[in-house]
């Protein structure tokens with residue numbers, strides 16, 4: 512039997528980032544079911560920071576995370592985790608509406624043709640969001656894991672929680688193959704498994720739903736694509752961005768409901784993605800270089816959930832990060848840590864109301 516203050520279930524970006532903010536105060540263990548942390552959603556993202564994404568309540572966390580990502584503290588990583596590329600929200604009719612707080616401007620057709628040579632004539636309008644950037648997700652995630660360990664945190668991989676019982680103010684946590692653990696706080700940072708994990712702990716689920724999203728890396732018969740902006744359909748049917756000189760990352764913006772699983776792309780979604788792409792530009796598609804899929808998990812109001820469960824004390828939710836879990840991670844972790852530790856929020860999140868993300872709103 513090993514005793515901890517906090518056991519975090521899940522070693523993706525949510526578990527790793529939160530762990531790194533509490534390990535100096537609480538003896539903390541991260542348990543990760545897979546052989547390595549980041550195997551599921553965290554390792555499969557499209558890796559961009561897009562302030563306008565997810566609505567104003569998500570944008571609070573995204574914007575507050577920017578400075579950390581752009582200029583990480585000494586000892587975390589030694590360079591910016593962002594690489595600016597800009598985003599173009601394109602439309603056939605009308606203009607994309609972006610929140611006033613997000614820097615943006617309209618782009619006329621002649622400029623659009625310069626930014627995306629070969630764009631088909633029916634794509635008449637675009638709104639440029641210049642702040643959009645790629646995130647170095649691997650460096651961010653490994654930076655958090657490293658910091659967590661440096662502060663005394665422990666990580667156990669191939670360690671799947673089977674069930675947990677709360678009695679006398681402490682959790683007894685059973686792993687599928689491994690020792691029994693005890694802790695006073697259990698953190699659910701299990702991504703797509705958020706609700707089943709809660710149920711296995713005797714906690715009522717919140718209605719977190721995993722949705723599959725497909726990504727395709729296409730080889731294109733032209734060069735100069737690496738720094739292409741993120742091209743995002745205002746109507747939400749595709750996005751693509753440059754990857755290498757002659758390849759792009761493309762998504763059909765799918766959102767298929769699924770049980771939590773090791774998600775894989777479906778042929779129909781790949782074909783749909785290519786069909787939509789060919790309706791945007793006249794570039795020759797040479798081949799699919801690779802494809803993958805991952806799960807984006809949403810609560811009923813599509814906002815993340817950070818806070819203690821109302822019914823079961825000692826059960827802490829860090830779930831529902833949808834398609835914004837990477838770009839919002841620094842601020843989300845700071846906010847969640849202040850709630851968990853019962854401390855005043857740090858400067859990154861001083862002006863963000865934690866009640867916005869509380870599980871109380873879903874009960």
Ligand SMILES: Cc1cc2nc3c(=O)[nH]c(=O)nc-3n(C[C@H](O)[C@H](O)[C@H](O)COP(=O)(O)OP(=O)(O)OC[C@H]3O[C@@H](n4cnc5c(N)ncnc54)[C@H](O)[C@@H]3O)c2cc1C
Pocket residue numbers: 520521522523524525526542543544545548549550551552553554555556557558559560670671672673700701702703704708724725726804805806807830832833834835836837838839
């Ligand atoms: C295709 C795609 C594109 C995306 N693009 C972006 C983007 O551009 N920008 C952005 O910010 N976000 C993006 N996202 C969203 C982002 O990837 C997620 O919000 C984020 O990775 C969620 O992190 P997590 O730690 O909650 O989940 P995960 O990374 O899935 O981690 C949860 C972990 O919990 C573990 N676990 C589950 N059950 C148990 C158990 N019983 N015991 C122990 N461990 C368990 C799992 O094995 C898993 O590793 C994208 C997601 C996808 C799929």
